[in-house]
Amino acid sequence: MPKLLLVDDEALVRRSMQKTLLRKGFVVETASNCTEGLATFEASHNTAASFDMALLDLNMPNFDGVPAHSAGLDLLTKLRDIAPELIAIVLTAYDEVDTAKDAVQRGAHSYFVKGREQGLVDLINEILG
Amino acid sequence: MTETDIKSLPKILYIEDTDDSRLLVRRLLSRDYVFLEASNPIDGINLALDTEPDLILLDINLPDLSGREVATRLKKSLPNTPMVALTADITGTAREKALVAGCVGFMTKPIDIDTFRDEIEAYLNGKREVLEKPEHHLKAYHQELVEHLEKKVHELTKMADHNKFLDQQNKHVIADMQRHQRLLQAAATVGHNITSILDLDELLQTTVDIICKEYEFYYAGIFLLDSEKKWAVLKAGYGEAGDKMVANDHRLALDGESMIGGAIRKGEGEISADVGDEEKHFKNPYLPNTRSEMALPLRAKGDKLGALTVQSEKVNAFSTADISALQGMADQLAVAIRNAHLLKDLEAANQELLRTKTFEAIATATGEAIHWVGNKAAPIPGSAERVREDLLNFFAIFKTLLYLPPEERDSHPYAAVANEAFSLLPDLDIDLATNIEALNKLPADNLPLIVDIESTLEDLGIVKQSAETILNIKEDLIGPGRISKADAFDIPLLFSTTIAGMGLPKGVVTSSYPDDLPQVWADKRQIGRVLINLIKNAWEALGKADHAKIHVSARPADEAGYIRVEIRDNGPGIPPEILEKIWVSFFTTKGEQGGTGLGLSACMEIITQSGGRIWAKSKVGEGAAFIILLPTEKE
Numbered sequence: 048m049p050k051l052l053l054v055d056d057e058a059l060v061r062r063s064m065q066k067t068l069l070r071k072g073f074v075v076e077t078a079s080n081c082t083e084g085l086a087t088f089e090a091s092h093n094t095a096a097s098f099d100m101a102l103l104d105l106n107m108p109n110f111d112g113v114p115a116h117s118a119g120l121d122l123l124t125k126l127r128d129i130a131p132e133l134i135a136i137v138l139t140a141y142d143e144v145d146t147a148k149d150a151v152q153r154g155a156h157s158y159f160v161k162g163r164e165q166g167l168v169d170l171i172n173e174i175l176g
Numbered sequence: 177m178t179e180t181d182i183k184s185l186p187k188i189l190y191i192e193d194t195d196d197s198r199l200l201v202r203r204l205l206s207r208d209y210v211f212l213e214a215s216n217p218i219d220g221i222n223l224a225l226d227t228e229p230d231l232i233l234l235d236i237n238l239p240d241l242s243g244r245e246v247a248t249r250l251k252k253s254l255p256n257t258p259m260v261a262l263t264a265d266i267t268g269t270a271r272e273k274a275l276v277a278g279c280v281g282f283m284t285k286p287i288d289i290d291t292f293r294d295e296i297e298a299y300l301n302g303k304r305e306v307l308e309k310p311e312h313h314l315k316a317y318h319q320e321l322v323e324h325l326e327k328k329v330h331e332l333t334k335m336a337d338h339n340k341f342l343d344q345q346n347k348h349v350i351a352d353m354q355r356h357q358r359l360l361q362a363a364a365t366v367g368h369n370i371t372s373i374l375d376l377d378e379l380l381q382t383t384v385d386i387i388c389k390e391y392e393f394y395y396a397g398i399f400l401l402d403s404e405k406k407w408a409v410l411k412a413g414y415g416e417a418g419d420k421m422v423a424n425d426h427r428l429a430l431d432g433e434s435m436i437g438g439a440i441r442k443g444e445g446e447i448s449a450d451v452g453d454e455e456k457h458f459k460n461p462y463l464p465n466t467r468s469e470m471a472l473p474l475r476a477k478g479d480k481l482g483a484l485t486v487q488s489e490k491v492n493a494f495s496t497a498d499i500s501a502l503q504g505m506a507d508q509l510a511v512a513i514r515n516a517h518l519l520k521d522l523e524a525a526n527q528e529l530l531r532t533k534t535f536e537a538i539a540t541a542t543g544e545a546i547h548w549v550g551n552k553a554a555p556i557p558g559s560a561e562r563v564r565e566d567l568l569n570f571f572a573i574f575k576t577l578l579y580l581p582p583e584e585r586d587s588h589p590y591a592a593v594a595n596e597a598f599s600l601l602p603d604l605d606i607d608l609a610t611n612i613e614a615l616n617k618l619p620a621d622n623l624p625l626i627v628d629i630e631s632t633l634e635d636l637g638i639v640k641q642s643a644e645t646i647l648n649i650k651e652d653l654i655g656p657g658r659i660s661k662a663d664a665f666d667i668p669l670l671f672s673t674t675i676a677g678m679g680l681p682k683g684v685v686t687s688s689y690p691d692d693l694p695q696v697w698a699d700k701r702q703i704g705r706v707l708i709n710l711i712k713n714a715w716e717a718l719g720k721a722d723h724a725k726i727h728v729s730a731r732p733a734d735e736a737g738y739i740r741v742e743i744r745d746n747g748p749g750i751p752p753e754i755l756e757k758i759w760v761s762f763f764t765t766k767g768e769q770g771g772t773g774l775g776l777s778a779c780m781e782i783i784t785q786s787g788g789r790i791w792a793k794s795k796v797g798e799g800a801a802f803i804i805l806l807p808t809e810k811e
Contacts, residue, residue: 063555066562140551162550162647164558 049099049175050074050091054084054122055138056107056114060161064102067164073171080108081122088126100171101126101135103155105146117146120153127154134174136167185210186300187229191220191246192262193238197285201233201262204292217241224250229257231300236263236274244277244317245324251278258299262287269313273320276313280304352497359501362390366505370512379516380412383509387486388414391498394489395463397421398474399428399436400482400513408436408482417462439471439483445503446471449492465489470499472506476514484509528791531756536784542777550650556643564636571629662786662810664695667730667739674704675728680715687728694732696739696806698786703806706782706790707743709775710802714745717800733805738788744801750794758792 051068055061056079068075076098078084084103091097101123109118119137126133137150137158147158156174159167188205189212192198198213205211212227214220217238224232232250236243247259260281261274271282281299283292307313366383373379380398387396397418399408410426412418428434435446447470460466469487473480484506488494573590585591601608618626668689675685696703711726718724725746733740750758759780783790787807794800 057551059555060551063558067558070562070565140547160651162554162650164555 048072048074049171050076050096051171052076052078052084052088052098052101054078054080054102054107054119055104056080057104064164064167067168068171071168080112081110081118081125082112084122085110085125089129092129097130099134100175101133102138102159102167102171103135104138104161105150106140117149120146120150123150123153123155136170136174138167186231187212187227188231188233188296189214189220189224189227189229190233190262191217191224191238191243192233192235194235197235200287204287204289205296208293209296217243217246221246221249224257225253228254231296232257232259233262233296234259234279236261236265236270242324244273244279245321247274247278248321258304260296260299269316272307272313273317275305275307276310276317356497356501358390359498362386363501363505363508365390367508370508376513376516377411379509379512383505384412384414384418387484387502387505391486391502393486393493394465395485395487397485398482398509399440399485400474401430401440401480402427405480406430408434408440411482421462435469435471436483436485439473440480443473443475443480445473445499447494447499449494452491463487467491468493470494470502472499472503474506474510474513476507476510479514481510481513481517532784532789536780538777546646546650550646553643553646553650557640557647560636560640560643564633567629567632567636661699661701662697663700664697665700666695667693667741667806670700670704671707671728671730674707675711678708678711680711681722684715684724685711685726685728689730690732693730694739694808696808697810698788698806699782702782703786706779706804709779710743713775714743714747714800717747718745719747735805737808738805739808741804741806742801743804744799746799749796749798750792750800751796755792755794 051073053061053065053068053075054077055064058079061077061079065075065077076087078087084101088098088101103119103122105119106116107114107118109115109121115121123135123137126135131154133154135155137147137155138161139147139158140161150158157170159170161167185208187210190198190201190205191214192201193215195215198215202211202213210229212223212229214223217240220234234243234246238246241249243261243263247261250257250259258280259278260283261271261279262283262285263270263274264285266284274282281295281303282305283295365386369379369382369386373382384396384398387393395414395417397413398411400411401407402409406429407427408430410418410421413421413426428436430437430440435448439446447468449468451466451468466487467489468491469485472484472486474482474484484502486494486502573594576590577585577588577594580588598608615623615626668687671687675687678685707728711728714726715724718726723746727744728742729744730739730741732738758776780790783804783806789805790802792800792802
């Protein structure tokens with residue numbers, strides 16, 4: 048089963064997405080900020096249980112613990128440093144094309160406007176083929 | 177010669193109007209006599225009475241009074257002073273007439289220098305000529321006096337007449353001046369009003385009232401051109417007739433034959449001195465007594481604004497001064513009208529700006545709010561779905577265990593799962609015993625009401641659907657945020673494919689574009705969304721009826737650098753009170769037919785972000801038009 052890392056600072060949103068994905072058969076681990084997300088990723092990196100994909104919220108506390116508009120991109124950059132082949136989807140609240148473009152340039156496969164969880168499931172399945 | 181000598185010399189007075197004659201005589205006599213002279217008979221008489229000379233020499237042909245008449249006059253006051261006629265008149269009875277009049281001698285000109293002094297000396301020494309049969313000449317002389325008198329009376333009468341005429345003329349001039357003064361005051365009053373009356377209608381009415389009262393004209397009215405520049409519409413008229421015509425929306429075609437139309441077209445005044453002379457003259461039933469009229473254009477800075485009409489009950493009533501004064505007034509008025517129009521435009525633009533800003537602010541605020549609410553609602557549909565699944569799974573377990581024989585039940589894996597779940601309940605602060613106790617107390621008939629799977633599933637459905645509605649709204653609102661892929665594209669191509677994709681019945685949507693329409697710079701997909709939204713709105717406003725017509729057009733806008741798109745329908749139109757609100761988020765007229773009321777606010781946001789403008793024009797019963805300005809160049 049593909050293993051997913053979900054990083055989002057909004058607890059209810061994070062939990063709900065996690066439950067939806069769990070029910071669809073994915074293995075899902077979560078984190079609520081950049082620092083935690085990086086630690087969770089590193090913990091299983093280069094093991095049999097390494098992550099297949101990262102789902103990263105854009106607007107959340109950055110590595111300094113301060114809410115930042117593109118914190119997700121900072122995390123993405125660090126994750127790509129560790130695992131250049133990592134597949135990532137950026138989660139946004141607004142449909143901000145500039146940020147999304149930026150995300151794709153920094154190695155994200157796609158971006159998803161949060162709302163319909165089923166849409167996220169479809170997108171993940173599409174990317175993982 | 178001493179002073180005593182001079183005083184003892186005889187005094188001689190010479191009354192003569194010819195300077196040369198006086199000069200000659202002065203030279204001849206002033207050495208030996210005290211020589212006095214006068215150049216006209218009145219001065220001569222006065223001088224004679226004052227000085228009482230010893231001898232008076234009289235010319236006969238004098239102005240106003242003849243020498244003879246002077247003699248007759250002086251004879252009475254100075255009976256002893258000898259008077260001698262000295263004249264060039266040598267007609268038959270000149271000598272006799274002079275003697276009859278009172279002279280004692282008669283000398284002729286030219287003067288004989290050699291003998292003149294001796295002759296004078298002779299008269300001083302008592303020489304007196306005597307006339308035979310004086311009665312005969314006296315009668316002739318009296319006759320002459322009477323004739324002269326008559327002539328003078330006649331002259332005086334004539335002069336008096338002339339004076340009367342001059343007096344009359346003065347009165348006219350004074351009356352004219354007084355009228356002129358009043359007109360100037362009237363013009364000044366109008367000028368003052370122009371700066372003090374802010375309401376244009378009131379200013380126009382006051383002006384026509386002043387013109388009629390001060391100039392004593394029969395009627396005055398002011399026409400202003402309508403916005404289409406087709407009609408001159410009466411805005412103010414004097415008196416009852418004026419009120420009625422204004423109430424009846426009295427108007428004259430700009431390209432018609434009226435004087436008003438002509439004056440506005442040509443930009444110069446038209447005058448009809450006698451309306452009876454003109455066959456084509458329009459007989460206005462409200463103004464039956466008009467005999468002459470004029471129309472003066474109201475123009476300011478090259479703008480044709482309207483015209484002023486002034487009418488009189490008299491033929492040929494307008495003096496040059498009236499015309500120039502009234503035209504001056506009209507010019508002043510035109511400036512005021514133009515200013516009022518500019519002010520109105522400015523106010524409208526201001527209000528439009530305020531509205532746009534207000535809508536933008538509302539859209540932003542509601543956008544933020546809905547975004548927040550949407551995010552909070554995001555997990556709800558998933559949660560509801562999971563609860564539904566879990567509930568059904570519990571039922572599956574419940575049913576499986578219920579229908580198992582008791583001996584197989586405890587060893588079934590479901591029993592282990594259920595027992596484990598029950599054992600977790602105290603950790604979750606749930607005490608099932610309380611629920612069991614409550615259920616036991618219920619009458620058996622009521623139990624189905626409590627354990628109603630249909631109702632439970634329905635409630636879950638409501639939770640899910642409501643949350644999804646909130647998410648839909650959120651997507652509608654953040655949709656416009658997608659703007660970014662701005663590019664140059666052709667309006668006609670985008671519109672025709674977009675319209676074709678909507679699948680409306682054939683003939684409902686028509687379109688027209690000029691061949692050389694410039695491209696616009698915007699996000700093609702978003703502009704397509706706006707078009708779909710507006711056409712959909714129109715289609716719904718038209719009740720999806722067969723006669724529905726929606727016309728889409730585009731052309732270069734009057735504002736440089738923009739294309740003007742217009743989407744016009746023949747629907748019921750939008751009432752003014754609703755027209756104000758259509759851009760506000762969540763405002764919808766569709767009621768139960770669906771619609772979140774976000775379509776137009778989203779359209780406004782898309783167009784504003786594209787650097788364009790969108791607004792609506794509508795009158796009830798005349799359909800509605802949405803107008804969009806889109807930039808042709810990147811900002």
